Amino acid sequence: MDIFEKVAGNMGPLGQYADQGYGYFSFPKLEGDISNHMYFRGKPVLVWSLNNYLGLANHPEIRKADTAASEQFGLAAPMGARMMSGQTSYHQQLEQELAAFENKEAAYLLNFGYMGMVSIIDSMLDRHDVVVYDSESHACILDGLRLHIGKRFVFPHNDLEKFESQIKHARKVADLSGGGILVITEGVFGMPGDLGNLKGILQFKEKYGFRLLVDDAHGFGTMGSTGAGTSQEQNVMDGVDVYFGTFAKAMAGIGAFVASEKRIIKALTFKMRSQIYAKSLPLPMVVGSLKRLDMIRTHPELREKLWTIVNALQAGLREKGFDIGKTQSPVTPVFLQGGPIEATQVIADLRENFGIFCSVVIYPVVPKGVIMLRLIPTASHTLEDVSITINAFAEVRKNLDAGKYATGGIPALADKF
Ligand SMILES: Cc1ncc(COP(=O)(O)O)c(C=O)c1O
Numbered sequence: 485m486d487i488f489e490k491v492a493g494n495m496g497p498l499g500q501y502a503d504q505g506y507g508y509f510s511f512p513k514l515e516g517d518i519s520n521h522m523y524f525r526g527k528p529v530l531v532w533s534l535n536n537y538l539g540l541a542n543h544p545e546i547r548k549a550d551t552a553a554s555e556q557f558g559l560a561a562p563m564g565a566r567m568m569s570g571q572t573s574y575h576q577q578l579e580q581e582l583a584a585f586e587n588k589e590a591a592y593l594l595n596f597g598y599m600g601m602v603s604i605i606d607s608m609l610d611r612h613d614v615v616v617y618d619s620e621s622h623a624c625i626l627d628g629l630r631l632h633i634g635k636r637f638v639f640p641h642n643d644l645e646k647f648e649s650q651i652k653h654a655r656k657v658a659d660l661s662g663g664g665i666l667v668i669t670e671g672v673f674g675m676p677g678d679l680g681n682l683k684g685i686l687q688f689k690e691k692y693g694f695r696l697l698v699d700d701a702h703g704f705g706t707m708g709s710t711g712a713g714t715s716q717e718q719n720v721m722d723g724v725d726v727y728f729g730t731f732a733k734a735m736a737g738i739g740a741f742v743a744s745e746k747r748i749i750k751a752l753t754f755k756m757r758s759q760i761y762a763k764s765l766p767l768p769m770v771v772g773s774l775k776r777l778d779m780i781r782t783h784p785e786l787r788e789k790l791w792t793i794v795n796a797l798q799a800g801l802r803e804k805g806f807d808i809g810k811t812q813s814p815v816t817p818v819f820l821q822g823g824p825i826e827a828t829q830v831i832a833d834l835r836e837n838f839g840i841f842c843s844v845v846i847y848p849v850v851p852k853g854v855i856m857l858r859l860i861p862t863a864s865h866t867l868e869d870v871s872i873t874i875n876a877f878a879e880v881r882k883n884l885d886a887g888k889y890a891t892g893g894i895p896a897l898a899d900k901f
Contacts, residue, residue: 513525519541530873535732536864540776562766566760593740596739597701603628605668607756615632615654615666615667618638618641620673669698671698677810680698710780727742736776800870818857823846842858
């Protein structure tokens with residue numbers, strides 16, 4: 485078998501509809517300045533699919549800081565990996581400020597959250613150690629676990645009873661192997677928007693003895709009284725042993741960080757292969773992140789505005805009888821009933837006739853027969869955007885219930901790859 489034949493012949497679960505959906509349902513191009521109103525295929529759309537929670541992406545102060553940093557340093561600097569020639573005082577300053585913000589002793593920057601998480605897991609564990617993790621963990625956690633050759637136990641999403649039975653097994657195995665236990669969960673689960681039950685998990689910490697690693701990609705900057713995240717929201721900042729946040733969402737940048745005790749950050753700094761063998765984060769992003777963090781600290785009104793929009797959107801959808809699941813965060817799923825064809829027609833109708841752009845998720849991410857539309861409210865949305873959207877959703881649901889989307893196949897909207 486020629487490897488090329490095999491690769492081209494199996495597109496994988498996400499690629500199976502590539503020819504029907506490319507450029508429309510997958511890889512759509514949103515154009516114009518990042519905001520609540522952008523362009524899709526030349527038409528204006530109200531956008532609900534950007535993780536620009538605090539509206540920082542195009543905030544004039546951020547644009548100014550990014551431009552000044554790019555002019556001062558260029559995009560190349562620093563050259564090389566941190567360990568070799570890519571270390572700067574700005575990287576260290578950002579780490580100190582992030583650590584202080586998270587009430588931890590130290591922090592370390594990660595070039596991509598995804599690769600960073602893979603390496604955090606890889607660096608912390610050896611074959612004697614045992615992992616207990618939530619079943620809905622993000623791909624970066626699952627890929628980190630692929631590198632783990634010791635035992636692992638999964639518990640059904642946020643199910644504390646099952647968590648306890650798994651941690652009991654983990655304790656037995658770790659006692660036999662002489663290893664330790666790492667529990668991994670998320671702060672905000674990015675698809676359903678519910679929170680990891682950090683407080684609940686931590687009740688068992690003393691009894692079973694483990695360390696807790698939390699991926700708070702969606703919670704950093706959005707949750708908690710100062711935006712320090714889900715651990716702050718649940719009043720368990722000290723109980724979370726290793727805190728992970730990304731710059732790709734509320735910070736509207738790229739890169740990420742991990743925060744913990746100094747001795748752990750020191751070890752990770754010398755062990756995380758995806759960071760050691762990769763170029764340092766470019767200076768404009770580091771300096772731009774210092775500005776973003778400062779904005780999070782000094783402009784609580786951005787978070788308040790975000791939550792005004794979140795509360796209006798979620799309450800409005802609930803009032804109209806929409807099922808938005810168990811969200812406790814800005815992430816707002818809207819569950820409808822229908823198959824893949826109906827899902828594509830719902831999205832096409834929303835985009836073409838109502839000018840609303842949101843993401844859609846179908847089986848296998850959600851159960852068969854469920855269409856999940858996913859809305860991400862931000863501080864740059866308005867209450868008018870909210871009411872336009874809720875009315876449009878009500879119209880689309882009427883059409884769906886009347887069977888209007890059941891026939892006709894997938895709309896012919898795809899681009900050629
Ligand atoms: C829960 C979670 N963890 C990690 C990541 C990866 O972060 P990054 O975009 O910084 O690689 C994401 C982003 O999609 C995420 O949602």
